Amino acid sequence: MPFGDDTIAVVGTKEGHVLKFLLQPLSSSSDSNLHSGFPYKDLDLSNSPILPNMAFDKTRENVYVMSSHEIFKIAVNSCEHHVDCSACVVTHDPNTCGWCGFCSTRSGCLEQSDTLPWQRDxxxxxxxxxxxxxxxxxxxxxxxxxxxxxxxxxxxxxxxxxxxxxxxxxxxxxxxxxxxxxxxxxxxxxxxxxxxxxxxxxxxxxxxxxxxxxxxxxxxxxxxxVDPVITNIEPRYGRQSGGTILTITGSGMNAGNDISVTVLGRACYVKSANMTTLICATTSSTVTESGKVEVRIDGIIRSSHQQFTYVSDPTLRTFTPNKAVVNGGQTVSVFGKNLNFVQVAKMKITIRREDTSVEAPEYSVECSISEEYLQCLSPNISQSASGITSIEPITAEIVFFLDGRPTELSATGSDTSEFLFYPNPVFDPFSGDNNVIVVKEGSSTLTIMGTDLNLALEASDIKVTVGGRECKVTDLKADELTCEIPDMSGAVEDSPGYKVEVRAASTTSMIGYMKIDPRPFPWYAIVIVVLIVVCIIVSVVVWHVRKQSKEEGTDLATGVVTPSVIFRQTSSTGGESAEARVVPAFSRLNNYMRTPTSSSESAFAGIPDENRPLLETINKDLAMQISEVLVNEDNLKQGDIVGQGHFGCVYQGRIWQDGTSFAVAIKSLLRGGKEEIINFLREGIMMKDFKHPHVLELIGVCINSNNMPLVVLPFMKHGDVLTYIRDPKNELTARDLLEFCRQVAEGMAYLASQKFIHRDLASRNCMLDDNLRVKIADFGLSRDIYERDYYSAKDKTAKLPVRWMALESLERNVYNTKTDVWSFGVVMWEFLTRGMTPYPSVDNWDICTYLQRGRRLQQPMHCPDHVYQIMMNCWSVSPVDRPTFDDLAGQITDILMASVNQESEDHEIYLNVVPSMK
Incomplete structure (x- = not known):
């Protein structure tokens, strides 16, 4: 295009540039100020080629240039394309550009009143x-x-x-x-x-x-x-092989140009930095050692007050199970050591393909981390499951990555293992009308039919609910599932019946409804009841007559049955034996009965005559101990029932002493056989010598007018801890629950010092007084009220609290202070879950196997890692590795003190959860 006496050419390139040339006639002499053959302006407009079609606007002052997807308007006689002054004043633009705060022609600058003088030099x-x-x-x-x-x-x-x-x-x-x-x-x-x-x-x-x-x-x-300062490093432990992502916090962390980090003198490669945070990856170390972290900024060095420690690399041993269902959601447990030093653990599953030209599907999931195991949820591979059958499962390779590195399993010597995927189980709806199944009132089990139920699932992987309540799975076969029908009183019932749902891994199936058919009360049952009542009346009359005619002096040793005891005294070597101390009579006389008149009286001197028949029929040593704490019935008033089971009751009452009275709990028996009475008295008398603020003391024993024993204990206003923490009306913070744990640890430390073994430590056996102070107790009645928490031994003669028992107790019937420590770990878990039943998805039969596989209770919600670690220490396989109760009390006290020091910064967490009451 002509421009004055000159000609301007606008040229587009395939690289997306637009070039402006000043053309001269071939016959004219070259202007030394112009660079012939070079553009005086190069505009980079687009990533796509400039199209050859260009057009002027009506004024011919602008040209339109097009690329494949854009249109650009370019001024022909403008200097505005020259952004910098240095480019503006040296350009060979025929517009004669100069600088006045921006690049323009002289006339363009004069049109602007607030510009600098136009100049080109x-x-x-x-x-x-x-x-x-x-x-x-x-x-x-x-x-x-x-x-x-x-x-x-x-x-x-x-x-x-x-x-x-x-x-x-x-x-x-x-x-x-x-x-x-x-x-x-x-x-x-x-x-x-x-x-x-x-x-x-x-x-x-x-x-x-x-x-x-x-x-x-x-x-x-x-x-x-700035003055760079390091305030914290996290984590403070890392694997010897390196790769730990270290976060350094402070101020001025990204000041300067040259930033480097060393850990114990070894390079830590910087990944990112800002003013408050610097992140680097550690390198390897040949030894396990501790030292400082140093940050070098432009030659100056800042050191951390905290030390970083290289620890032995985490190792993996094995995993279980090695199969899952297609829809995923099953827990894969991986066992190893030092896993708590891992920052990120992942499980990668690769589906094997016969056709290697097709990319194999991969699934990666992140795993939760504990010291000795990982837990990963199997992925949903339904998109890759075509052609799967129960006979031909899908084969995959499984690899576990620790901090981004594939890790070898010591059990196989390889980092790759085989994993199988089976078809999802199919649960058949109930066959009745509207999918309703009718069960007789009193039926204990419910059966659900299906297909492929146990190919990859165990009973613990399946949860059945009836009316919203769990129906515990007790048997799992290929084509049927059996569960124990829960107590349905108060459960939500729809119009067809109680809704039945099955959750298998991650999939929930609606099976139908269960309806309970009440059984009519048969006429012959009424006759039987009447006959039984008549027999009881006759028996009572006969017994009363015989009782009054019975002579004194019955052989004290006749028919004594050795009772089981709950608290046991141990020897100094850590063994155990039943308590068999002989305490002199009246060595601990109380103010509720008369004292003997002289030392020459018999072993039962001072005991009211009406109380002697019972004492003379039991073991002499036990009778002597009872005589120390005997309470006259006249000093005791029995009130309302506060707890009742099949074998006993607890009443609220009052006891009088020196004209004053105070509240007590009175425990009684409903049945009066000799063995039951002996066990009842022995359980009570075991507490008579305890003196500790967190152990329940015995007030006394009373023999009532019916010649039946009553055990008198301090009245606990708030009842047992389990009931209290399960009540959502009681607002409890994490600190409150840890304080309960501390008090239990101190009470158990006292019992351990007295060489006593509890054997049944659980939240149900801990009481709360008026001041919410925990008192360790152990009523035989607890087995009655919480009977579902106990499991009958094979000989049916004992009830065992299997969910609280140590592994060696389940395997070899061993009991000592270290087995009590295991139970204490379960109690901590109960407290921090607000009373959930331990191992809620595991059947009583399977508890021992579950623990033998290295599995433990999962970390409660809102429970800090260091608190959960205390529980895990209590559940160590080797009793030697478990802490003492003194250690536990000290550790929990330290945590509580630390929380007090940080109270201005941290907020306590309310755990007002409603646990499943199992």
Whole structure:
């Protein structure tokens, strides 16, 4: 296109550039100011080629240029494309461009009233960017200032004068050029923030214009001198092989240019940094040792107060199960050591394909981490499960990654193992009308039919609910499932019946409804009941007559049955034996009965005559101990029932002493056989010598007018701990629950010091007094009220609390203080879950096998890792590795004290959960 006496060519390129050329006739002499064959403007407009079609607008002052997807408007006679002054004043643009604060023609500048004078022979300096924007007080930071007309070296020119935040910055001339100044900061005494100011004077034969001026970044860019400080490092342990992601927190962490980190003198590769956080990856160490973390910023060093420790690498031993259903959701447990030092654990499953040309599907899931095991949920591979059958499962490879590294399993010597996927189980709806099954009232089990039920699932993987309540799975076969029908009183019932649902791994199936058919009360049952009542009346009359005619002096040793005891005395070697101490009569007389008149009286001297028949029929040693704490019935008033079971009751009552009275709990028996009475009395008398604020003491024993024993105990206003923590009305913080744990630990430490073994430590056997102080107790009645928490032994003669028992107790019937420590760990878990039943998805039969596989109770919600670690220590396989009760009391006390110190920063967590009451 013509431009005055000249011709301008606008050329598009396939690279997306638009070039502007000034053309001259071949016959004309070359203008020395123009570069023939070179464009005077190169515009980078697009990533796609410029199309050949171009068009002018009506004024012919602009040309429209097109790419494959954009249209650009380019001014023909404009200087605005020259952004920098240095480019503006040296351009060969035929528009004769100059600088007046922006690039324009002389007339264009005159049209703007607030511009600088138009000129073509000089330019002011300009600063566009500064890196970095912070540096240490000690100086030495290399600051790079980018802009225009800054640092070109020319004969006779002076180096630019630069100030950073008011302090001189030494210019490195060898690194400076027209668009850049590089300088080194000086030392300052205290943190300061300010702009960058540069005074530039440039001239010379190699520069076609002059530069003379001062430029400042005030209000735009500021530089800050900081004092870098390390306040914390996390984690403080890492594997020897390296790769631990270390997070360093503090202030001024990204000041300066050159930032590096060392851990015990070994490089830690920086991944990211900002003013408060620096993240790096550790390198390997040949030894396990501890040392400081050092951060080097532009030559200055800052060290951490905390130490980092290299520990032995985590190892994996084996995993279970090695199969799952297609829909996933099953827990895969991986066992090993030092796993708590792993930051990220993942399980990757790759589906095997016969056709290697097809990319194999991969599934990766993150695993939860504990010290000795990982737990990963199997993925849903339904998109890759075509052609699967129960006979031909899908074969896959499973690999476990610890902090991004595939890890070998010591059991196989390989990091890759085989894993199988089986078809999902199919549960058949009930066959009745509207999928309703009718069961007789009193039926104990429910059977659900199906297909492929146990190919990859165990009973613990399946949860059945009836009316919203769990129906515990007791048997699982290929085509049927059997569960124990729960107590349905108060359960939600829809119009067809109680809704029955099955959750297998991650899939829930609606089976139908269960309806209970009440059994009619048969007429012959009424007759039987009447006959039984008559027989009882006759028996009572006969017994009463015989009782009154019975002679005194019955052989005390006749028919004595050795009872089972709950608290046991142990020897100094850690063994156990039943308590068999002989305590002199009346060595602990109380104020509720009369004292003997002389030392020459018999062993039962001072005991009311009406009480002697019972004492004379039991073991003499036990009778002597009871005589020490015997309470006259006249001093005792029995009130309302506060607890009742099949074999006994607990009443609230009052006892009088010296004209005053106070509340007590009175425990009685409903049945009066000799063996039951002996066991009942022995359980009560065991507490008579205990003196500790967290152990329930015995007040006394009373023999009532019916010649039946009553055990008198302090009245616990808030009842047992299990009932209290399960009540959602009681707002309890994590600190409250830990305080309960501490009190139990102190009480058990006292019992251990007295060589007593509890054998049945559980939250149901801990009581709360008026001041919410925990008292360890052990009523035989607890087995009655909480009978579902006990499991009958094979000989049916004993009830065992299997969910609280140590592994060696289940395997070998061993009991000692260390087995009580195991039970204490379960009690902590009960407290922090607000009373959930331990191992809720595991049947009583399977508890021992479950523990033998290395599995333990899962970490409760809101439970800190260090608190859960205390529980895990209590559940160590080796009793030697378990802490003592003194250790436990100290550890929990330390946690509580630490929480007090951080109270201003941390908020206590309310655990107002409603646990499943199993």
């Amino acid at each position: 000089s330019c002011p300096p300009a600063i566009y960017n500064v890196v970095p924007l912070a540096g240490p007080l000690e100086g030495g930071t290399r600051v790079t200032i980018t802009g225009d007309n800054l640092g070109l070296t020319a004969a006779g020119s002076h180096p630019p004068e630069v100030n950073v935040a008011g302090q001189p910055c030494a210019v490195m001339q060898q690194l400076s050029e027209i668009s850049r100044i590089v300088c080194i900061t000086s030392v300052v005494s205290s943190p300061v923030t300010g702009p960058i100011v540069a005074k530039v004077v440039l001239y010379g034969d190699n520069l076609s214009y002059k530069v003379n001026g001062t430029v400042s970044t005030e209000k735009r860019i500021n530089f800050t001198y």
